[in-house]
Each structure stands twice: as C-alpha cells, then as structure tokens.
Amino acid sequence: MMAGVNGGENAMNRVPFLIMLVLLASYGVQSFGADDPRQHVQIPEPMERHMLSNMRDHLAAINEVLVNMADGKLEEAAAIAEFRLGMSSLESHGASHLAGFMPEEMRQMGTAMHRAASRFALRAQEGEPLPAYRALGDITSACVACHSNFRTR
Numbered sequence: 001m002m003a004g005v006n007g008g009e010n011a012m013n014r015v016p017f018l019i020m021l022v023l024l025a026s027y028g029v030q031s032f033g034a035d036d037p038r039q040h041v042q043i044p045e046p047m048e049r050h051m052l053s054n055m056r057d058h059l060a061a062i063n064e065v066l067v068n069m070a071d072g073k074l075e076e077a078a079a080i081a082e083f084r085l086g087m088s089s090l091e092s093h094g095a096s097h098l099a100g101f102m103p104e105e106m107r108q109m110g111t112a113m114h115r116a117a118s119r120f121a122l123r124a125q126e127g128e129p130l131p132a133y134r135a136l137g138d139i140t141s142a143c144v145a146c147h148s149n150f151r152t153r
Contacts, residue, residue, distance in 0.1 A: 038151045043101045054093045078124035085117035106150050113142035
C-alpha cells in the first residue's frame, strides 16, 4: 500500500475521535461548584438519572453518526440521528416524562436539538457530506447551548 493512501484513511478514521475530543474539552472548560453561573435545575434523582442516561446516549449517537459520516455511510448516519436524536426519538427516550421538570427555556433547547437532528437526517439522506456536516453542527450547537446554561448538580 502507498503510505499516502493509508495515512489518509487513518486520518479520516480519526476525524470522529478528534471532533468528540474537542466537544468534551470544551465541555470541561465549564466551571463547577458554588461559582457555577448556570441555572440549577432540580430534578428528582430517578428522573435525573434517566435524563443523564438519555444525554449519554445522545453523545454516543453523535459519535456513531460521525463514524458513519467518515466512512461515507450517510444513510446509516441519517437513521441513527433520526431514531436516537431526532423527533422520532422522543417517545423512546421518555421525553414527555422529563419535560415537566425542565424550565421552559431548557425544554425549548432540547426541542431545538431534536429538530436539528431530524433536519440533519434529511440532509444526510440527500447524500452530500458537506451540507450534512453543517447540519450536524446545529445539533451540537444546541447541546452546547443547553449545557452552558443549565446544570442538575
């Protein structure tokens, strides 16, 4: 094999990891403790565990979307986004049970993320990677906005 070709493939396989690393690093910049300026949202512990589990699945789904995008599998990325993040995922995640514990602005941000995921799925199904990657940014921007404004602990 040619070194340039293999190196290119390895670089493409690292793209999802690098994007997730940047997202996690930016999340880690948040301050925690008494001086945390984010709004504290009090949720009963079982509901908080449920919500955090959903968010971990959202993060895993975004990673799977990125891996599929890097492999040129836009249809698979679209399906993951729609059924794990998009509007089609609300019932499976028990979103209606959680919504009552969230401030209105937090609910709106969550809905914006789910809608962005459904829009991404449509873009990915069109088969053009660049518009799909741009639409993926709308999903992560909604996540960043919510995590920048709210906390449960």
